[in-house]
Amino acid sequence: MTNPYTPFRILMLLMALCTMNGCADKKEQVVRYKPHSTPNIVIIFTDDQGYNDVGVFGAQGYETPHLDKMAKEGVTFTNFYVPHAVCSASRASILTGCYANRVGIFGALDHTATHGLNPGEVTLAELVKPQGYKTAIFGKWHLGHLSPFLPTEQGFDEFFGLPYSNDMWPHHPERPDHYPPLPLYEGNQVIDTLDDQSMLTTWYTERAVDFIENNKAEPFLLYLAHSMPHVPLFVSDKFKGKSQNGLYGDVIMEIDWSVGEIMKTLEKNGLEENTLVIFTSDNGPWLSYGTHAGSADPLREGKGTSWEGGIRVPTIMKWKERIPAGKVQEKNGMTIDLFPTIAHLTGAKLPEHIIDGKNIWPLIEDPEEGISPQEAYFIYYNTNELQAVLMGEWKLYFPHRYRSLAPGQETPDDGKPIKYEMLAIEASELYHLKEDISESNNVIDQHPEIVKKMTELAEGAREDMGDALTGREGKNQREAGKFAGTPVRR
Numbered sequence: 273m274t275n276p277y278t279p280f281r282i283l284m285l286l287m288a289l290c291t292m293n294g295c296a297d298k299k300e301q302v303v304r305y306k307p308h309s310t311p312n313i314v315i316i317f318t319d320d321q322g323y324n325d326v327g328v329f330g331a332q333g334y335e336t337p338h339l340d341k342m343a344k345e346g347v348t349f350t351n352f353y354v355p356h357a358v359c360s361a362s363r364a365s366i367l368t369g370c371y372a373n374r375v376g377i378f379g380a381l382d383h384t385a386t387h388g389l390n391p392g393e394v395t396l397a398e399l400v401k402p403q404g405y406k407t408a409i410f411g412k413w414h415l416g417h418l419s420p421f422l423p424t425e426q427g428f429d430e431f432f433g434l435p436y437s438n439d440m441w442p443h444h445p446e447r448p449d450h451y452p453p454l455p456l457y458e459g460n461q462v463i464d465t466l467d468d469q470s471m472l473t474t475w476y477t478e479r480a481v482d483f484i485e486n487n488k489a490e491p492f493l494l495y496l497a498h499s500m501p502h503v504p505l506f507v508s509d510k511f512k513g514k515s516q517n518g519l520y521g522d523v524i525m526e527i528d529w530s531v532g533e534i535m536k537t538l539e540k541n542g543l544e545e546n547t548l549v550i551f552t553s554d555n556g557p558w559l560s561y562g563t564h565a566g567s568a569d570p571l572r573e574g575k576g577t578s579w580e581g582g583i584r585v586p587t588i589m590k591w592k593e594r595i596p597a598g599k600v601q602e603k604n605g606m607t608i609d610l611f612p613t614i615a616h617l618t619g620a621k622l623p624e625h626i627i628d629g630k631n632i633w634p635l636i637e638d639p640e641e642g643i644s645p646q647e648a649y650f651i652y653y654n655t656n657e658l659q660a661v662l663m664g665e666w667k668l669y670f671p672h673r674y675r676s677l678a679p680g681q682e683t684p685d686d687g688k689p690i691k692y693e694m695l696a697i698e699a700s701e702l703y704h705l706k707e708d709i710s711e712s713n714n715v716i717d718q719h720p721e722i723v724k725k726m727t728e729l730a731e732g733a734r735e736d737m738g739d740a741l742t743g744r745e746g747k748n749q750r751e752a753g754k755f756a757g758t759p760v761r762r
Contacts, residue, residue, distance in 0.1 A: 309546060310403060310404070310405075310491040310618055310619065311491070311546050311547060311548050311591070311617055311618065312491055312492050312493070312494075312543060312546060312547040312548070313396075313400070313492075313493045313494070313547070313548055313550075313614055313617075313618070314493075314494045314496070314534060314538075314547060314548070314549045314550065315366070315396075315493075315494070315495050315496065315550045315552075315610070316496045316498070316530075316531060316534070316549070316550065316551045316552075317363075317366065317411075317495065317496065317497045317498065317552060317553070317554060318498045318500065318501065318527060318551075318552075318553045318554070319359070319412060319437075319497075319498060319499055319500060319501065319502035319553070319554055320501055320502045320503075320553070320554070320555065320556070320557055320558050320565070320566065320575055321501055321524070321527075321553035321557070321566055321585070321586065322553075322556050322557035322565075322566030322567045322568040322569075322574065322581070322586075323556060323567075323568045323569075323571050323580075323581065323584050323585060323586055324566065324567040324568055324569045324570075324571075324586075325501075325524055325553075325557070325566040325567060325586065326339050326340075326343075326524075326586045326588075327339060327340040328340050328343040328348055328588070329348075329350075329586045330569070331524070331567075332517065332567075333515055333516040333517025333518075333521050334514075334515035334516060334517050334521035334522075334524055334525050335525070335528075336524065336525070336528040337528065337532075338528045338529065338531040338532035338535060339528050339531055339551065339588060341532075341535075342531065342535065342549070342551065342588050342590050343588045343598075344597065344598050345590055345592065345597045345598070346549075346588055346589050346590030346591070346595050346597065346599075347588070347589050347590075347595050347596065347599045347600070347601050347636060347639050348587070348588050348599070348600050348601070349587035349588070349589070349600075349601045349605055350600060350601070350602050351584065351601075351602055351603065351604045351605070351705075352552060352584070352585060352586075352587035352604075352605045352606070352607075353583050353584055353585065353604065353605070353606045353607070353649060353651075353662065354366075354552075354553075354554060354555050354583050354585055354606065354607050355371050355372065355583070355606055355607070355608060355649065355650070355651060355652060356371075356372050356373075356555070356583075356651075356652055356653060357555040357556060357574075357575050357576055357577055357578065357582030357583050357653060358379055358380055358555060358575070358576060358653070359379075359380040359412075359414050359436075359437055359502075359554060359555070360372070360377055360378070360379060360380050360381045360414045360415060361373075361377055361378055361379065361380075361652075362554040362555055362607070363412075363413075363414050363415055363497070363554065364377035364389055364415060365607055365608050366396075366554075366607040366608070366610060366611075367389070367395045367396050367397075367415070367495075367611075368389070368393050368394065368395060368396075368611065368627065369608050369609075369610070369611025369612055369627040369628065369629035370393075370608060370626070370627050370628050370629070371608065371628050371650065371652060371737060372652070373652045373656045373737055373738070373746075373749070374626070374628065374737050374746075374748065374749055374750060375389065375390065375393055375750050375752065376390065376749065376750060376751045376752030377389060377415065377752055378654070378655050378656070379654075379655075380414065380436070380437060381414060381415070381416060381417070381436060382436055382437075382440050382451070383417060383435075383436065383440060383451060383452055385416065385417070385418075386418065386754065386755040387416065387421075387752045387753060387754050387755065388415050388416015388417070388418065388421025388752065388753050388755075389415040389416055389421055389426060389752065389753060390750065390751060390752055390753035391420050391421070391425065391426065391753055392750075392753070393426075393625075393750070394623040394625075395426045395427045395428075396427075396493060396495065396610075396611060396614060397409075397423075397426065397427030397428045397429075397493060397495075398426065398427035399427075399611065399614065399615055399618075399620045399622075399623075400491075400493050400614065400618050400620050401427055402620065402621070403491065403618050403619060403620050404490065404491055405490075405491045405492055405493050405618070406429055406483075406487045406490060406491070406492040406493070407427060407428045407429050407430075407492070407493045407494075407495075408428060408429060408430035408431070408479075408480075408483045408492070408493075408494055408495065409423045409428045409430070409431050409433065409495040409496075409497060410430075410431075410432050410433055410475075410476040410479045410480050410483070410494075410495075410496055410497070411433040411434070411476050411495075411496055411497030411498050411499060412433055412434050412436070412437065412438070412497045412498070412499045412502075413431065413433060413434070413435050413436070413457075413497070414434075414435070414436045414437060416435075416753065416755075417435035417436060417455075418755045419460065420753070421753055421755075422435070422457070422460050424459050424460055425460070428495075430459070430479075430483065431457060431458070431459055431460075432456075432457065432458055432475070432476070432479050433456070433457060433476065433497070433499070434454065434455070434456065434457070434472075434499055435455060435457060437499075437502055438454065438469055438472070438499045438500075438502055438503075438504065438506075439502065439503055439504055440454065441453065441454035441466070442454075443467075443504065445687060445688040445689065446688075446689070453465035453466075454466045454467075454469075468506070469499070469504065469506035470506040470507060470508050470509075471508055472498075472499050472500065472506060473498060473499075473500055473506075473507070473508065473523075473526045473527060473530055474508050474510075474526075474530075476496060476498060476499075476530070477496075477529075477530040477533050477534070480494055480496050480530075480533075480534060481533055481534070481537045484534070484537045484538065484541065484543070485537065485541070488541045488543060491618070493614075496530075496534070498527060498530070500523045500526070500527060501520060501523045501524060501527070501566060502558070503558060503561050503564050503565070503687060504564075504687055505519045505520060505522075505523050505564050505687065506523070507519065507522040507523050507526050508526060510526075510529075511523075511525050511526040511529065518563055518685075519563075519564065520563060520564055520565065520566060524566075531551060534549070535549070544592040545591075545592045545593050545594075547591065547592075548589065548590075548591040548594075548595075548614075548617065549589065549590045549591070550587070550588075550589050550610065551586075551587065551588045551589070552585050552586065552587040552588075552607065553585040553586060553587075554585075555575045555576075555582055555583065555585065556568045556571070556573075556574040556575045556581045556582045556583065556584070556585065557574045557575055557581070558574065558575045558576075558689075559573070559574040559575070559581075559677055560677060560684075560689040560690050560691070560692055561684065561687065561688075561689050562683040562684035562685060562689075562690065563683060563684070563685045564684070564685075564687050568580070568581030568582075568584075570709055570710050571584055571709065571710065571711075572710055572711045572712075573674070573676060576653075576674075576675055577653070577674045577675060577676075578651045578653050578659040578660045578669070578672075578674065579674070579711060580667075580705070580709070580710075580711055583651060587605070589636055594637070595636060595637065596637075596638075596639065599639040599640070600639065601635055601636070601639040601642075603635055603639075603642070603644050604644060604646065604649065604662060604664065605632050605635055605644070606629070606646070606649050607629075608627075608628050608629035609629040609630055609631070609632040609646070610629065611627060611629045612627065612629045612630055612631045613629075613631050613632050613633050613636070615631075616631045616633055617633065625750070626748055630645040630646050631645060632644065632645065632646075647663065647729065648661055648662060648663040648726070648729045649661070649662040649663075650662075650729075650730070650733045650737075652737075653672075654740070655740050656737070656738050656739065656740045656746075657672055657739065657740045657741045658670065658730060658733055658734060658737075658739040658741060658742075659672045659674075659741070661726045661729055661730050661733075663722075663725070663726050663729065665704055665705050665706040665707075666702065666703070666704060666705070666719075666722055666726065667702070667703045667705055667711070668700060668701070668702050668716075668722075668723060668726040668727070668730070669697050669700060669701045669702075669703075670697070670700055670730070670741060671696070671697050671698055671699060671700065671741070672696070672697055672741055673694050673695065673696045673697075674694070674695055674696075674697070675692035675693070675694055675695075676692060676693060676694075676695050677690065677692060677693070678690075678691065678692070678693040700716060700723070700727075701714045701716055702714060702715050702716035702719060702722065702723055702726075703715065734746070735747060736748050737749055
């Protein structure tokens, strides 16, 4: 049967409606129909940047004018999370929409790893490729350095950057004999080894700008995964000594400059109204590095823990004319939710296997009235330990051990870490985060019904994904990819 709604008839209908309404607001009509074209996606993902390390989140000693401008023109998320407070696991989650323990990725993979993100998983790049997207990652990968785990074998057209963390090199302050030279990759090939990382942020930014310029006529997904401010800290000459907060502040200022370069490129090419830009971090600050680490204030603890300082991250999103300007979203969101949200915006088909994220576009598009589709989030660490449940304004911890800085140690200022001590939560603890952001007042005895509900949710997660703390095996876990051959050390 012939479709009566031909493009010509649709056009005539729109013209008639325009005549009836007097075409009072032509700009509004353009914006209204713009979403029918496929949006570009830019994800800027920093490494170990603390909740407090952006101007609008309270940074001290340096300025972040480009990020602050992004917040003024977009939405600031004050309760946005990563599900795992460590590098590889956090990256597995943002790229697959799954808790990393579901896909078999734990901790931080190094040069000895013979596993990686399973090629059977669907990455963000593979999600949007069928929609005609060009895809690129510039920066840190950290999901397997062997074939077939590299980015260009997992949906990315371009890769320039490091296969794992930038401290995994012969200059490591504690394990210098453990690591080989730090490789710099172009595609699947090592093109150099690095003794000086001062140009990394600049190189990644230049490549990102070129990628936008070269693909502005077609939809693209850009994943800019900065190596900084993970230690060792490096900054280019143009920002060296510029902040009042030492080298760490200099590094953040250069990251902010990078954000500005991306925004300037989008504006210059008329892409602002059709590009969603997301800025966030992979976990909280690595506190043992003292002045070479960021700040999570007023949150408790940092990277490597399930406390708020480890998993609540500074997040800003902007999409001109589609996201309201200058708004704050206080409802919870998590990086696992970006995958289905991007699928929704691009018209991409979700994978047939289980994913854990849900479409949070309503929270982004309408910060005041949007309702979260997630009942709860589950916080895992170490080898599949379910350490906490986050439900709305409540957070329930289960007994587990965690690391903390021993009191009385002098704050290091030389890029060398001080030692953690291991502490233990002996019994479950409950915190009301809205009233107690620093998690200092355990109210578990006052809210038995909340505890009961959250414990029931935790039981569902244990049945689904397992829990090493209670000796449970999950029914729906998937294996990481395993390298079948003999690794070749490039």
